[in-house]
Amino acid sequence: MRTKVISVAMVILCVMMVNADVKPQKDFNLQKFAGTWYRVGLAYDSPGFIPFRDKVKASMGIITPMSSGNVNLTMWELTPFGCITKMYKYNKTNVPGQFAYFSTRHNMVKDITVVNTNYTDYALVLKHKVFHREYTQVALYARSPRPPRNEVIQKFKTFALSQGFPRESILTPPAAENCPPSGSTR
Ligand SMILES: *[C@@H]1O[C@H](CO)[C@@H](O)[C@H](O)[C@H]1NC(C)=O
Ligand SMILES: *[C@@H]1O[C@H](CO)[C@@H](O)[C@H](O)[C@H]1NC(C)=O
Ligand SMILES: *[C@@H]1O[C@H](CO)[C@@H](O)[C@H](O)[C@H]1NC(C)=O
Numbered sequence: 268m269r270t271k272v273i274s275v276a277m278v279i280l281c282v283m284m285v286n287a288d289v290k291p292q293k294d295f296n297l298q299k300f301a302g303t304w305y306r307v308g309l310a311y312d313s314p315g316f317i318p319f320r321d322k323v324k325a326s327m328g329i330i331t332p333m334s335s336g337n338v339n340l341t342m343w344e345l346t347p348f349g350c351i352t353k354m355y356k357y358n359k360t361n362v363p364g365q366f367a368y369f370s371t372r373h374n375m376v377k378d379i380t381v382v383n384t385n386y387t388d389y390a391l392v393l394k395h396k397v398f399h400r401e402y403t404q405v406a407l408y409a410r411s412p413r414p415p416r417n418e419v420i421q422k423f424k425t426f427a428l429s430q431g432f433p434r435e436s437i438l439t440p441p442a443a444e445n446c447p448p449s450g451s452t453r
Contacts, residue, residue, distance in 0.1 A: 289393055289430075291364025291380050297332045299386040304328050306342075307415055308407025310427035310437040320435075324443035325412055335359070338366060343447040350446035377403075382426065384408075389419045391426055405430060412442035 307325045328342040336359035344351055357366035357379060364381045377395055384390035387410060394404040407423040409415045420439060427437045 289380060289382055291362060291382065292384050295364030295381060295384075296386070297336065297338070297363075300381065300384060300390070301330050301332050302410075304330065304390065304408040304410065305412045305442070306406050306440075307409045307412070307442075308405075308420065308423045308437070308439045310405040310423075310430075310432040312403050312432055312436060320438050323438055323440040324446070325440050326443060327412070327447060328408075343443070345443040345446040350443070350448060352447070383422070389415055389422075391423055393430070405432060407439075414439060 305325050305327050309323060324345045326342050326344045328340055331339040331341070333339065338357040338359070340355040340357060342353045342355065344353060355368060357368045360367055360378070366379045367376055368379065369375070370377050379395070380393045382391045382393050389410075390408040392406045392408060394406070405423070405427045407415070407419070409419070414420070423439075424437055428434065
């Protein structure tokens with residue numbers, strides 16, 4: 268019974284998501300996008316995520332553009348086992364602002380779209396489960412670990428809700444303390 272209710276809800280969610288037409292930031296500029304970002308907002312559509320919502324911290328990442336137009340991303344995540352470093356490789360696609368990567372966790376190619384950024388302050392990023400379909404995550408990145416201005420948070424929440432994310436899946440976590448450990452990134 269419970270499974271049935273969940274699957275009906277998922278079907279509705281997927282239909283809403285597939286219909287949404289999301290375009291990347293106009294005239295996306297990878298060089299201006301490079302550098303340090305903090306993931307200060309997160310919306311995740313997996314019900315398994317909700318019990319962990321209070322443990323999530325704002326991770327730091329560094330975007331390094333390659334001459335090929337691909338991107339390396341280094342992220343520092345605070346886990347129960349300490350602060351761990353993760354490396355990701357995002358391949359460019361023929362749409363500027365959209366990248367493809369292979370998720371080792373889910374064993375499939377996903378795509379990532381930089382939906383909106385002003386480069387100096389914030390970036391709204393959408394991660395898809397399957398290329399062009401089934402959004403699984405919306406993230407809000409900021410150049411500083413401090414909570415962003417209210418209108419930026421509102422923009423993030425409105426966008427996540429418009430993509431069908433339930434309100435309780437939308438978080439603005441506090442900064443991770445000493446992750447990366449101070450001094451370790453230079
Ligand atoms: C990008 O990442 C790859 C593998 O993760 C690494 O070998 C390479 O040195 C990195 N390049 C830069 C410029 O960081
Ligand atoms: C990224 O590009 C490399 C070669 O440049 C390729 O081997 C790899 O499969 C690509 N990954 C994705 C997810 O497209
Ligand atoms: C980005 O947004 C912030 C806050 O609204 C503003 O101060 C800054 O000038 C903007 N940057 C650009 C390049 O528009």
